Amino acid sequence: MDIETASKSVVALRAAVPDDAFTAAGLGTSREGSGVVIGNRGLVLTIGYLITEAEEVWLTTQDGKVHAAHPLAYDQETGFGLVQSLGDLGLPAVPLGKSGAAHLGDAVTLVDGLGNATRASIVARQEFAGYWEYLLEEAIFTAPAHESWGGAALLGGNGELLGIGSLRLQMIEKGQVADINMAVPIDLLPPILDDLVTRGQADRPPRPWLGVFSAESDGDVVVMNVSPDSPADKAGIQRGDIISDIRDEQVGGLVDFYRKVWGLGPAGAEVPLRLVRDGRENWVRVKSADRNSFLKRPQLQ
Numbered sequence: 001m002d003i004e005t006a007s008k009s010v011v012a013l014r015a016a017v018p019d020d021a022f023t024a025a026g027l028g029t030s031r032e033g034s035g036v037v038i039g040n041r042g043l044v045l046t047i048g049y050l051i052t053e054a055e056e057v058w059l060t061t062q063d064g065k066v067h068a069a070h071p072l073a074y075d076q077e078t079g080f081g082l083v084q085s086l087g088d089l090g091l092p093a094v095p096l097g098k099s100g101a102a103h104l105g106d107a108v109t110l111v112d113g114l115g116n117a118t119r120a121s122i123v124a125r126q127e128f129a130g131y132w133e134y135l136l137e138e139a140i141f142t143a144p145a146h147e148s149w150g151g152a153a154l155l156g157g158n159g160e161l162l163g164i165g166s167l168r169l170q171m172i173e174k175g176q177v178a179d180i181n182m183a184v185p186i187d188l189l190p191p192i193l194d195d196l197v198t199r200g201q202a203d204r205p206p207r208p209w210l211g212v213f214s215a216e217s218d219g220d221v222v223v224m225n226v227s228p229d230s231p232a233d234k235a236g237i238q239r240g241d242i243i244s245d246i247r248d249e250q251v252g253g254l255v256d257f258y259r260k261v262w263g264l265g266p267a268g269a270e271v272p273l274r275l276v277r278d279g280r281e282n283w284v285r286v287k288s289a290d291r292n293s294f295l296k297r298p299q300l301q
Contacts, residue, residue, distance in 0.1 A: 012113030042085030097160030208288030
């Protein structure tokens with residue numbers, strides 16, 4: 001499949017989320033982005049934050065045809081989301097490539113659901129830690145940036161799918177600031193795809209979730225915000241707290257923080273944290289939870 005053919009199998013996606021959804025305040029109730037057809041029966045891969053807790057999903061092909069769709073799954077660890085079209089999209093499935101075989105400097109194309117394409121190159125492959133308790137071991141970063149990145153298809157030179165657009169970030173190189181995109185690598189999908197389609201979730205224990213939004217500052221992990229009614233909120237963690245230790249080990253940055261929390265066991269594990277607040281140290285014990293238990297779940301059909 002060539003790039004032109006693959007590009008036509010990228011669709012526009014619109015999702016409606018109820019006002020009382022857990023993610024409504026942060027992500028909004030009306031979300032728009034893209035998705036790419038990966039199954040001949042209208043299975044569409046997108047970035048999960050577009051469809052999390054969605055009660056309605058609509059797909060629009062590039063020739064203007066609109067189809068209702070059903071949200072199948074959102075995988076917290078990878079960030080992928082799956083949607084099933086309820087009508088025949090009439091589009092071929094884009095073949096999954098091997099993102100691990102892509103190299104720095106390789107030419108790629110990021111395509112959105114309107115058919116807008118940005119020719120780019122891979123400028124980095126490295127760890128990415130998101131403030132919402134999210135970590136990719138090797139995300140793909142491309143430049144120049146696409147203006148409509150959410151759920152866009154990252155295509156290789158033969159039209160194969162290498163990743164799904166997730167974020168727009170900035171990179172500083174030689175004193176110059178450049179906009180770049182981050183994509184979730186497609187190699188993370190095949191091991192969980194069957195489970196997502198048939199069970200609505202990957203067959204693995206959920207990671208312990210605290211409900212903190214954190215940033216790294218000079219090596220310190222600083223709490224920027226806390227989700228209401230989350231384990232962190234119930235434990236009294238506040239904005240501005242510095243998370244210095246977990247159990248008896250010092251925290252060495254955001255990536256280390258996540259790995260130490262997740263290493264304590266599945267969701268429900270107790271997480272002892274040393275906090276620094278206004279120069280004073282204090283220990284709290286956070287009863288972690290499964291993040292999915294706070295979300296409205298799609299109903300399998």
